[in-house]
Amino acid sequence: MATAADLDRPADALEEFRSQARAWLEVNFPPALKGKENPMATVEGPTEPSADEAAWKKAFGEKGWGVPGWPAQYGGGGLDRAQIRVLGEEMARIGAWNPIGGMGVMMFGPTLLEYGSEAQKNEHIPAIAKGEVRWCQGYSEPGAGSDLASLQMFAEDKGDHYLVNGQKTWTSGGQWADKCFALVRTDKSKKHEGISFLLIDMTSPGVEVKPIKMISGASPFCETFFTDVKVPKENLVGREGEGWTIGKRLLQHERQNLSGGGGAVSRLFAGTSMSALAKQYRGADEQGRIDDSDLRMRIVRHEMDSRAFALTLRRAALESKSNQGPSAATSIMKNVGARITQDRAELSIEIMGMNGLGWEGEGFTEAELSQTRTWLWGKAVSIYGGSSEIQNNVIAKRILGMLDHQ
Template sequence: MATQLEPEARENADVFREEVRQFLAEKFPEELKGKGLSMGGIEGREKETPAQKAWREAMGERGWGTPTWPKEYGGGGLNRKQAAILNEELARAGAYNPIGGMGVMMFGPTLLEYGSEAQKQEHIPPICRGEIRWCQGYSEPNAGSDLANLQTMAEDKGDHYLVNGQKTWTSGGQWADKCFAIVRTDRSDKHKGISFLLIDMDSPGVEVRPITMISGTSPFCETFFTDVKVPKENLVGEEGQGWTIGKRLLQHERTNLSGAAPGGRGGGSLADIAKKYGKVNADGTLADPVLRDRIADFEIRWTSFLHTARRAVEESKAQGGVSEISSALKKLGTKLGQERAEMTIEIMGLQGLGWEGEGFSPVELAGVRAWLYGKATTIYGGSTEIQNNVIAKRVLGMLDHQ
């Protein structure tokens, strides 16, 4: 049974809902209706239109781009009920949250937990306003699934670290202002020798080389650090705490990659797509009974996953944050996302196989690229095989046989 709000709480909720509606009526540009945040907010600001800039600034001023983050750092300071109302009203208006990217998805929540007060004051407000872009320096050519094998070295030089090494699969590295990275500060211990460091991407010695993917886009980079000076105050936590902090950040990443976070999955319904490309009965139902059953089966499984995931996320937050259950969410959610993309291409038929040319609509071409891009989701953020290990050991409590 749904929880009934007390009259006073209900009245306050109604007042807040009206506040959101008035804000959207005044600030949300009509030309952006039905659109979304490209690339999760990691692309360069040079692509931002005046309308997009005005909308980002309006949401940032309210702190509603990060609605539940503390108000003292630029967040909205909203409770869960208010945040839910905000999401509902954004959806009703055909609006979207213009503030995203890795600063919101991963780094911000982690810094709020592990950062010093000075670091929070410096870095969180620009994230809340959507003014800064962060990228992630984790994987290396010889440290992917075995991430703790990373070799990028940060040598203590007194008042700064001198960083040398290479990272790969740096999402949005060519657009980012700053990088949160795990680096080695001690070679004598595999895990305890890792530290969490913040690096300015415009520092001398930082070089990025975009990697072209099968989808035709270049969202990932190789990143090279050659004698890069990083101030000591850019160390998050203590030396040797990087593995603990880095794992915590991955839990935030996996929750978002799973689609369990609010707004985790976009696009129209499979039924609507099928009706556009297939035969429809007089009553408006799909004529193909097999396809109808497949779509219904998928939507039941997706909806079940979404409700379970949201419940797990809320339970984790109530206990102090994300947990290892994020591995289970990531494993299932990314697989469902791939299944949906494959069904979309199948439903479109030949129109779902275009790469370029006048014979294909922008939506069809985007669908092909999304299908190909989605192949990576079961790899990045920790491959499915790695998630199986985490689930076995830390969720199910299974131990390796000696």
């Protein structure tokens, strides 16, 4: 759906922008980085950027194109949909990638643009747009996972500040984050209405993180403890008691990104194709087809689902930009994306056979060992960002209009 800005923009003006974008990219994008994955836009362990990566991140961030649709007054690109599309085409043409990412871009930034004060936007959005600050999410607690509204971390009003005590768990990237956006309880007498949205500096005295080692061997999550942590009153987003509303909106942004490129589903078409993988490990018949008719049909079904899903995501992304951002439909995308991601991992392991079950030692390639960990890691896809069961509840209530039975 075209926006008014798209319709009013002359074709020659768009081509002029294309020429400008192409010229800027050719000057600023290091050819050595062509086609590489972005090492800086992940919640997993940060790596020391190369000189080329650091220069590219700095140039792209200062240009505002890491968040091309965000307002220019806060450090964004200020581009409309048509310009964003052209920028993407020009980046793809030379194998360039966006070096700005993380939870600040995926979830917190878009939410703060909607609910934050002018002072909060001026303080936090430019640093996110340049990739200068890493954010983590303080939502889940040991006794409040799927039932997030049962959270107990308490922010006590102390006049000019809050005194925060409690614990969060599954804090993605907590051990590397500079700041945390968190749901806290400010009123113990109310469940949903007693929750507020608070910004916490992770370097504050009283904040402690303990990494959690996953079955895949990685440790991208933490237990995070808050003991008498002082948080300035100006770090409250919205009013007290509005945290549940703001937090739900942020989750819609998260689910859109998890299903549409900011998470596991972005790996659907990465690396070797399923067909090539099957021919490598299972062989091909005299017609060049996968030498297993049943496996061949299941791969075809999987690839059809994957490509249909990718096209649906693209359409949904365009619709969200032309309307008011992501909607409850992101829950559908999250569930479908989780299923497709897990199906791909299961198929890959089946294709590789014993070669796909190695953990370490000789006899396995790096790609085979990586596939084992990807398969194990993928088990969490239907849990994090809101479990599939929770998404089904959202779909039933918000999309199908079904009500709870009393």
